[in-house]
Amino acid sequence: MVAHIMSYTNMVKICVVCGDKGRARNFGVFTCESCKSFFRRYGLKEQRLICPSNGKCDINVMTRRMCRNCRLKKCFAVGLKKELIRSDEENDYRKELIKENKLKHKLSDEYNNCIDFSTISDYNGINQLESKRIAELLNASVIFNYPLNINASIHRIKNFDEMFLGFRDLNDEFVKQIINFSKSLNGFNNICADDKYALMRYGARDQVLIRSLKYYIKEINVDNNYALQSSSTQFDSNNNCIYIYCKDIYY
Amino acid sequence: MVAHIMSYTNMVKICVVCGDKGRARNFGVFTCESCKSFFRRYGLKEQRLICPSNGKCDINVMTRRMCRNCRLKKCFAVGLKKELIRSDEENDYRKELIKENKLKHKLSDEYNNCIDFSTISDYNGINQLESKRIAELLNASVIFNYPLNINASIHRIKNFDEMFLGFRDLNDEFVKQIINFSKSLNGFNNICADDKYALMRYGARDQVLIRSLKYYIKEINVDNNYALQSSSTQFDSNNNCIYIYCKDIYY
DNA sequence: TCCCGTTCAACCTGTTCA
């Protein structure tokens, strides 16, 4: 004789409505995912549901989708509570809440990831590239017919993930070029993957964008006011900061 | 008291399975379209179908989709015959038959719409354009990257509709140009719409194609053997025939 | 972790097309 031993957490739980396996309590009772969805959809419906056998259907895993009338009847019989179905108003309220929370997270991330370009001093006679100029350069990129949607101020640049969103609509070839460029950037060759990510995240993104633009337009001026020539990047690990220099930018 | 009078042809016919309105006899019995499809889908299935009420379902318009078991049972009960469901082999055979018939029609149409270019004499020192040359020119059109699929012999050119099929895969701009060209062709300005259609159908199609090609490639040679220069069209209404002339075609 | 709602691909049905 073998004792039937099972730990509580491993116990297979059975949907009280249809006998399928369930994972959690839904609307007050242990049910499967499908009966959960079913009850949410029909539990509040006033409309009378039709039964093919005058209310005599047996509900199990195979027959549960055949008769909504008998399935719903069984749901109520085994104790599912329609009061636990959220109202439209509550759903709307919760959607707003999620929206607000996301915005909070976003602003917090943006603040943590921004670079203060005002702290970067000139170096070697090369002009410091201000984020304002970057933004202006990027705004000029409409000639490539894609939406970058960059809103940068002098002291704050949106985080890399968000910038990269703008690339999703680009053609594959251009994205590939950008990725290759990020691999071959100055300062990228001798550092590990995590540091590369940090570079991308904290500043080299701008370098990547400018170089990619330059490569893509094959040295042709963006318009009469711009002439991209060359640039270089320095990563200051002590200050956890990226310095971006750009030579010969006229505007 | 009102007599209930109905002509036979206006009589509403009822699906014997579910009571929905039907239009015709299917698999031997008057049924609706949905029961027809249902029987075709399940009539030959060996697999046992499940019933939620142990075979006691009532089948009507509302409940017919709830229990396949009882619906199929009723289909057989009212006399639908599964022998009338075509086997896969018969379906394949019929597909082949349809294909062959279409080909026959096509060849017949082609014969009826062809022009005998051998009856067209030289005119004014301009070389007569043989359909063979047209075909060769069109075969050279692969540089535009579309399938024209023209197979013309000296005495026979495929009908216009079929040629036009080849244009479906073209870009809109090119199609628009072709249409505009057909409007402005020699001999098209002083005739009515029906005659224009006749012209297109019986001969000017070639003219249109050549002119469009010429326009599209902007006088650039198709390859070293071809140099399109100019051409003109004359419509002979007495003989219901189109004359196509083309100057300076080298090959 | 629990337990809501949301999403979406797969499936099914009935109508229309050929």
Add this chain to the structure above:
DNA sequence: TGAACAGGTTGAACGGGA
């Protein structure tokens, strides 16, 4: 008659607040 299509339903997987 079957094929193809469009529209509806289902349920597994997921996201998020508490």
